[in-house]
Every structure is written in structure tokens, then in C-alpha cells.
Amino acid sequence: MSPKTITCLVGAMAFWAGPAAAEPPSPPSIVVSGEGMVAVAPDIALVTSGVVTRAQTADAALKANASAMTKVLAAIRQAGVEDRDVGTSGLSVQPVYEQPDSMSSERAPKLTGYEVRNLVSIRSHAIDRFGDLVDAMVQAGSNQIESLTFDVSDRETKLDEARRAAVADARRKAELYVAASGTKLGPVLSLEEQSEGYDGPVRPFAARAKMMDAAPATPIARGEQELRSRVVVRWGLQP
Incomplete structure (x- = not known):
């Protein structure tokens, strides 16, 4: 390799290394996570x-289902739930x-009839009387209740409280760390919300039609949700 070639290579290396060497050092900083939680009573079922x-x-299955479902919807409206x-x-x-009695049987499954399934989702703000609504639906003909969950109508407002608490928690931790290290907390350089949501009681259950004329209303426990x-x-960081 000639001296001229070596000189060119050294010059090129210096050119590419120059900008990286000229970058200023990152200012000192601290990164802390914070969590906030607000417990609220659900007001929507x-x-x-x-x-x-x-x-x-x-x-025949569809007609029977339509007749029964008409009665169930009438009971829902009569309970005060809006359309x-x-x-x-x-x-x-x-x-x-109908499946064969044995897995080794060569007999093919036999068609015995048809099943019609018609489901509706219902939202009720009268959560204290929700047990009465469930009873009314079953008495009217509902024989399938797949799930029951709760929600909060002003969830965003309550989540704002949790967000403020999360930032306050992060600041509390940061101030503790900088006091222990002998520095001071400077301005906020970045803030990222990693997650938000709620952990609430989800109570799935199944119900079968039964005589409940003399029975009390189905008890419904809504508990609390944690947003x-x-x-x-x-x-x-400041010195």
C-alpha cells in the first residue's frame, strides 16, 4: 500500500470519527415510573x-325463539330500560x-333438530335494581345469561384522578432519589403514559329458567373497580 493511499484512508477515518467525537455529552437526568389508583363504585351494569x-x-325453532324473545324484550322495556x-x-x-355411542362406530352423526340462539346486550343505569331485571327476564322466558359486568359512567374523570396521582408518585420517588444522591431535581424532560385502565369485578354466571314467584330478587354484588x-x-438533574 502506497503512502498516498494510507494518507487518504487516515483522512477518511478522521472525517467519519469527527462528528461523533464532537457530540456534547447527555445532560444528567433521572427516569422514574409512578402509579396512581382510584377505587370507585360502578354505576352501570x-x-x-x-x-x-x-x-x-x-x-319451528326460529318461530319458537321469536315468540319467547318478544316476551323477554317486553319485560326489559317494562323494567324501565330504554331501547x-x-x-x-x-x-x-x-x-x-346425535353423536354415535362409540368413537369407533362407523355410524355417522344423526341430525336430530335445530337450535336457535338469540342474545341481546343490555345496559342498565338502575344498578341497585338490576337483580329485579334479571328475574324479570328469566320469568319472561330467558334461559341463557352469558355474562354480567360493571362499568363507570364518568370513567375518564376518575382516570384523571389516577393520572394526577401517578405523576405525584413519580415525583415523590424522584425527589427521594435526588435527595439521597445530593443533587436537585430539574425540569421535566419527558413524560410518557404507559398504561391505563381498570380492574373491576367481572362476574360471569349461567341461569336456567325456574319458578321464582316466592323467591327474593337475585342478589347482585357490584363491588368496586380500581382505575x-x-x-x-x-x-x-441540577448540582
Whole structure:
């Protein structure tokens, strides 16, 4: 390799290394995460309920289901639930087969009829009387209750409280660390919300139609929901 070639290579290396060497050092900083939580009582109940019917023909199963579902919807309206809070969440017509007695049997499954499943999702703000609504639906003909959950109407407002608490928690930790290290907390350089949401009671259950004329209303326990927020904050440090 000639002296001229070596000189060119050294010059090129110096050119590429120059900008990296000229970068200023990053200012001292501290990164701390904070969490905030607010416990609130739910004021909205959400339930998925409906009617499942079987018959030898699809037409007969569908007609029987329509008749029963009409009564269930009437009971829901009579309980004071508005039409905007009721919506169909599932409608299906499926064949029903009788399986062979033995797995090794060569006999094919036998068609025995059809099953119609019609489900509606209901939102109720009368959460204290929600047990009465469940009873009314079952008495009217509902034989399928798939899920029951709770929600908070002013969730964003409550989440704001959790967010403020999360930032305050991050600041508390940061001030503790900088005091222990002999420095001072500077301005906020970045703030990122990593997660938010709620952990609440979700109580799925199944119900079957039964005589409940003399029975008390179905008890419903809504509990509390914990609305949470988590943030990551980066502060500059001062000597």
C-alpha cells in the first residue's frame, strides 16, 4: 500500500470519527415510573342474555325463539330500560346432531333438530335494581345469561384522578432519589403514559329458567373497580 493511499484512508477515518467525537455529552437526568389508583363504585351494569330454543326443523325453532324473545324484550322495556340500551349481540341457527355411542362406530352423526340462539346486550343505569331485571327476564322466558359486568359512567374523570396521582408518585420517588444522591431535581424532560385502565369485578354466571314467584330478587354484588394509571417521567438533574 502506497503512502498516498494510507494518507487518504487516515483522512477518511478522521472525517467519519469527527462528528461523533464532537457530540456534547447527555445532560444528567433521572427516569422514574409512578402509579396512581382510584377505587370507585360502578354505576352501570352490562348483561348479555337471551333465549335458546330447539325444534325438529329450523323454521319451528326460529318461530319458537321469536315468540319467547318478544316476551323477554317486553319485560326489559317494562323494567324501565330504554331501547338505546338494548341491542342484539348474537343470532344463530345451528343443526343439532346425535353423536354415535362409540368413537369407533362407523355410524355417522344423526341430525336430530335445530337450535336457535338469540342474545341481546343490555345496559342498565338502575344498578341497585338490576337483580329485579334479571328475574324479570328469566320469568319472561330467558334461559341463557352469558355474562354480567360493571362499568363507570364518568370513567375518564376518575382516570384523571389516577393520572394526577401517578405523576405525584413519580415525583415523590424522584425527589427521594435526588435527595439521597445530593443533587436537585430539574425540569421535566419527558413524560410518557404507559398504561391505563381498570380492574373491576367481572362476574360471569349461567341461569336456567325456574319458578321464582316466592323467591327474593337475585342478589347482585357490584363491588368496586380500581382505575389505574402508570407514567414514566424523565427529569433533568441540577448540582
